[in-house]
Amino acid sequence: MKHEFPEFHQARVAVIGDLMLDRFYFGKASRISPEAPVPVVNVDRLEDVPGGAGNVAMNIASLGATCNLTGVSGLDEAATVLKQRLHSVGVNCLFHQSRDAGTIIKSRIVSNHQQLLRMDFEERFKPELATEMQSLAEQVTNNAKVMVLSDYNKGTLSEPQFWIDTAKQKDIQVLVDPKGSDFTRYRGADLITPNMTEFEAVAGKIESEGDLISKAQTLIKQLDIKAILITRSEHGMTLIRADQPEFHLPAIAKEVADVTGAGDTVISTLASALAAGQDLEYAVTLANVAASIVVSKLGTSTVSGPELKTEYERHQGLNNTDHSFCGAVTIEQLKIAVEQAKQRGEKVVFTNGCFDILHAGHVSYLQQARAQGDRLIVAINTDESVTKLKGEGRPINTAERRLTVLAGLADVDWVTCFQGDTPEDLLRYIQPDILVKGGDYDKKGVVGWEIVEGYGGEVKVMGLVENCSTTAIVNKIHQGR
Template sequence: MKLLTTPRFDQAKVLVIGDIMLDRYWHGATSRISPEAPVPVVKVGQIEDRPGGAGNVALNIASLGGAAFLAGPTGNDESADILTNRLTAAGVHCAFTRVSDEPTITKLRVISQHQQLIRLDFEEAFNSLEPGQLVQEVEAIIDQAEVVVLSDYKKGALKNPQQLIQLAKTKGKAILVDPKGSDFSQYRGATLITPNLNEFEAVMGICKDEAELVAKGQQLLKALELEALLITRGEHGMTLLRPDQPELHLPARAREVFDVTGAGDTVISVLAASLAAGEKLPTAVALANLAAGIVVGKLGTAAISAPELRRAVSAEQGAGRGVMTASQLLIAIEDAKAQGEKIVFTNGCFDILHAGHVGYLEQARAHGDRLIVAVNSDESVHRLKGEGRPVNPVDRRMTVLAGLEAVDWVVSFAEDTPEALLALVKPDVLVKGGDYSVKQVVGAPIVESYGGEVAVLDFLDNCSTTAIVEKIKEQ
């Protein structure tokens, strides 16, 4: 698989169709047991409303920066108004089919000390909804999307998903389904379905090992004429299956599981947004797997943002701090700039690290939020400094630099100057030490061409690697 990066989610356009719910949370302190029954008394201090079900899928897509369109039935009530206002404010285009004699599905959770005490469901199955009503709403907006998601919670929105699947296929759209129930045949012809392991085994039978899981998954692919099957397996990660291709197993990424509510919504939303942004399926699945690891660490139904996902990708690629490749550095810079951080760049041989270097790097770091130190390779040091240099090989020089508090990222370059690297990373500030004017700094025209800043700093007096080497030779 290629190096993992976050795609251009702002280019993704996704239509979500399915069961739309209002997730309501009552938060409060618990300090006593009720005298009426052996249950805790919760003093409600905060009421929070969040979009749930298909609404949460659409909200996740919008939070990533994609264009989200949402269609599905709601009641003609205050809960539907709350959902419309919340989703519209987040950038979701709402095309609800309002049913006058049915309530909007609402799930009320009572939370105390970060624990869910009870859930109360207010719902009907939208029995009065005519299948053609939803199809009409979808026909009006489907051309605006690249990918279609069917978010099925078996609440009545997707009584006949074949109508929607066939409509999407005639329009040339990829169709992703988050399925429910024990009859997956209703999703025949979809591009991909994403059952969890329990749902998959309810349809295909218990799998005693991964070989049996893969074999039964391939049977399902063929029977339903799917292009792919993604089985989410909790603490065992995910398995992606495609016809005539090797299976892809991805390990779980959660550091701590706090609440699995909405994890399936996050998986299919990141998957859909990534595909709509032009990513290949294996990469989209890897991103969805990372996103799932983030969302299960949150309480309740929660959306994941693009910066959160970028940070997870950076950590996955080892792009937090320290020594890295140019590709890893670009990921780290993208995340830092997304958070409004100012990037500083300096370069040198740093053969024998001394007090002058340390003071200089601390001054350089003060010009911004992140400091990149680019280090000449052994070959380029030898060309620049002559016989016997470098004293220390590049990997050791980089390791020592990475240990300094002022330094965020260390990268090497093979050329005599860092101009090619500068053109690639485009720092906000280029810093150089020594008796130079700004015009004499190598790479200054590159940085100034896009509006960057060039600064010249003084080295500490009486500190020089060459002088240290000569003194050692004398002794």
């Protein structure tokens, strides 16, 4: 199904959660203190940005949506700065301010793009402050389509059930960024977004993809919620819903500068897309793209609507389709993807190799391979296997980098890394329809041919571009030194 990019300006989102001020001191550290063995930072710039629930609100506003924000703060300079920053991007601030509490401040000292020290100024808010804040419920939920509970375990959401019940009475969807090991506090929410560590703290150690799905389904029933979106760092994110197939999105390969606030970006994009009338799977797809953008930035960052649209269209253009399960995947994720593709009647093609330095021969060969079916899998050797096959000094590029490059090719649907020197175990496990290799030999020279033909698959040998090989390229580089 083809989707139109959301009209974010039509979206209205309510955010309730822990307010924080992220304060950054930037400067050069060129000497060690004579008083102690610590660097001396000559601060030349101070930057204040909203953090916690404030960062969620900033992301929502940056996308172009309307946001009402409430949380507990002090009656102090930090709260004033927070309001100024939030008002500047159009966030409607409805703070519950107290003279007896201080606004949470997280100060960081940064030099040469490295964080040297973080200082936290905070005390957990008393439960009565969270209760008093409930008087703002009518104002903060006015015309909202989606509510976000941004819980950082600082006391603002000591009674999340009040907010969930309020939302239900108004037919407002509730998304929760949870904290702690007691998710029963969020019973009845529409969606919770734990990361893998948070999920395992509640559900137990995850042993496999099947175990992940099973435990998530159990939690959905126990909590009477509709869905769980688990963010999994380099393994992307997985959406699990009651009685529906899991929906997995591999991480979009990017150079990671800072993961600060990535979870806030995910839930804010989800909320904004849903409030703009989009379905959940498309909202999750957009959130995955937004997360890839924000981790490439330093510090607590936001993603704008045009920025997201550009990156989304670029990413979709690389894959040429509107499907979601593509890119670098684990073996178990690949198994699920292949099964789903076959259920749709698609023919799955498989090839493998080292793919150390991608060249014109590789690109031509992969185009030929993809033309044999509907989906193309590229399985690469581990670094240890490449060294064993090609000798010391190889691979030139690590497995992670090779996966990234191959995942960016238009003809490649899924790329994975297999253990061992041959892909025979992987072929038995996923059973692709067609096994393709390049060379000038017959099919019986292809490793795994008997496995594939044994279950009824096909084996094909493609031609290679002459005078084009990784080894020749490496040798030419060495000769030019």
